[in-house]
Amino acid sequence: MTVLIEQLLQQRIGMDIRSVGRQTLQRVLSAELQKFSCNLADYQHQLPVSEPMWTSLVEAMVVPETWFFRYPESFRLVAELASHLLTRQSSARLAVLCLPCSTGEEPYSLAITLMQQGYQPNQFQIDALDINTKVLAQAEQGLFRDYSFRGCPAGLKERYFTARGGQYQIHPDLRQSVSFRYGNLLDSSTLPQKKYHLVFCRNLLIYFDQNTQQSAVRQLRQLMLPDGYLFSGPAETGAFLKAGMTSLTQRDSFAFANPQEKNRQTAVAKPLLVAVSGSALNKSTRTVAKPAGHRQKPGRTEVLPQAVPVKKNTGLLEDIEQQANQGQLTQALALCQQALTELGPSARLFYVWGLLSDSLDQKGNAEMYYRKALYIEPLHTQALKQLTALLRAQNDHAAAERFEQRLTPRK
Ligand SMILES: C[S@@+](CC[C@H](N)C(=O)[O-])C[C@H]1O[C@@H](n2cnc3c(N)ncnc32)[C@H](O)[C@@H]1O
Known part of the structure; x- marks a missing residue:
């Protein structure tokens, strides 16, 4: 139904609809149809040539989330x-x-x-x-x-x-x-x-x-x-x-x-x-x-x-982190499963696993491993930061907010 609109978003501003979710597009579209008083067929017809329609759609679809001194x-x-x-x-x-x-x-x-x-x-x-x-x-x-x-x-x-x-x-x-x-x-x-x-x-x-x-x-x-x-x-x-x-x-x-x-x-x-x-x-x-x-x-x-990598010991986790550090992402990722089998679960392993998945664009896995890290160590700062950024990028602000709250020290 919305393939043409998705294609236009992809071609013109690079948006991969999966990154924000089709539900977001559905929600935005129903508001846009109301705003421009037209049905979907008319909207799809006019959108490529209508500046106001296009601008309005872009403004509604992009995520403006930002703050001072982020990272x-x-x-x-x-x-x-x-x-x-x-x-x-x-x-x-x-x-x-x-x-x-x-x-x-x-x-x-x-x-x-x-x-x-x-x-x-x-x-x-x-x-x-x-x-x-x-x-x-x-x-x-x-x-x-x-x-x-x-x-x-x-x-x-x-x-x-x-x-x-x-x-x-x-x-x-x-x-x-x-x-x-x-x-x-x-x-x-x-x-x-x-x-x-x-x-x-x-x-x-x-x-x-x-x-x-x-x-x-x-x-x-x-x-x-x-x-x-x-x-x-x-x-x-x-x-x-x-x-x-x-x-x-x-x-x-x-x-x-x-x-x-x-x-x-x-x-x-x-x-x-x-x-x-x-x-x-x-x-x-x-x-x-x-x-x-x-x-x-x-x-x-x-x-x-x-x-120059300095090995504190020869542990598998250290090897994974060293390889990650040297940009050997795929090799490091391949060692994660072995580390899980040999060393058992740990927040440190799941965090680096999440980070490697994230860097290799495996967003679903990244989210899963960050969550696993946080299950073991609920206040793991880096996992909280990464997961929050990932959820925000997926427009899941409510979930992001929940994790972000853990980063704020309780008074
Ligand atoms: C999440 S904000 C990032 C803001 C800031 N760089 C930060 O990290 O805090 C994403 C911004 O990208 C803009 N944007 C989306 N597609 C774009 C494109 N193709 N070219 C330029 N800006 C784009 C959106 O309007 C939005 O303001």
């Missing part, structure tokens, strides 16, 4: 990378792309991060794009409710916002440091013609099928400077690894570089880890970065250490 580790990494990039660039202006930006919390978090590092607004430019014009208008207004600040560092609201009628208005200098505009990642004619030091593309590829994900990754790489960095969402790392990008991530920052930049020199103070997604690693078994020597190149100051 805080990535912003810590941005703070470190920014100084390194600025010292290396003669232009001295950091170019940052945030696509999709939704209601603006993410690009404003980037602006706050850079300002906290002492950068003046004229030293960076943040371009923030989204396909949904409604959320762009909200982002431009810069007015936020408490909900947008969940999990934020204390004092953030007071320092960078002004209270206004129960909401919070972003300060004008921050507002002006971000340019918002329409952009569809799958339509290059709507995208900027420049290249960026930092590209944030988080929680968009989860809605795409695998082919569309790969076109999106190609497009994103076009938008990166050769020595730039790209930040993904936790459930999207697999698409970038599959495309041959190098994971340059500190724990939970989900950052990537172009492959030729694997051994790039950086001025980042702490050693970076080459890892699947950081979160696959347990502190006691994470890889330890070891300096790979100093090849001096003009304008570059310090070598990015190559990760």
Whole structure:
């Protein structure tokens, strides 16, 4: 019945209907038919050529979920990378792309991060794009409710916002440091013609099928400077690894570089880890970065250490985590069943199993293993975060909320 509409969503904005669920489409469609006072046949006929109908459908179907300083580790990494990039660039202006930006919390978090590092607004430019014009208008207004600040560092609201009628208005200098505009990642004619030091593309590829994900990754790489960095969402790392990008991530920052930049020199103070997604690693078994020597190149100051796995012991779980850490996802996944048979169930095993499934786009399995991890260890923070992100991506906000509540310390 709705095949044509599903195809249009897939072709134009990359949406794989399974990622949001056909029930969501049914619910949205009945509201749209009412809104435009037509039956399904007329609607399907008009939709491809009607701008208002198409815009309204997109706005109702896409998930604008976002908040300030989502995945805080990535912003810590941005703070470190920014100084390194600025010292290396003669232009001295950091170019940052945030696509999709939704209601603006993410690009404003980037602006706050850079300002906290002492950068003046004229030293960076943040371009923030989204396909949904409604959320762009909200982002431009810069007015936020408490909900947008969940999990934020204390004092953030007071320092960078002004209270206004129960909401919070972003300060004008921050507002002006971000340019918002329409952009569809799958339509290059709507995208900027420049290249960026930092590209944030988080929680968009989860809605795409695998082919569309790969076109999106190609497009994103076009938008990166050769020595730039790209930040993904936790459930999207697999698409970038599959495309041959190098994971340059500190724990939970989900950052990537172009492959030729694997051994790039950086001025980042702490050693970076080459890892699947950081979160696959347990502190006691994470890889330890070891300096790979100093090849001096003009304008570059310090070598990015190559990760050298250090085995604490020869256990199967450590092997799985090491392989995950080295990007050998399929091999690591294959060992999980063996680990279950030999070692029995544990939250640690189910968590990494979930994460590997997630990275390999096996969303059903990922959900099942995260739930198993939480059955054994109900407050396993990483499993809670991953499962919440996965459920939100599937539009199951009620379930996501239930798990998210466990992350909030009880008073
Ligand atoms: C879940 S939000 C992610 C926001 C933010 N990046 C974050 O992770 O917090 C997804 C956003 O993607 C936007 N979007 C969906 N399809 C898109 C496309 N093809 N191009 C650009 N933006 C798109 C939606 O409008 C929505 O605002």
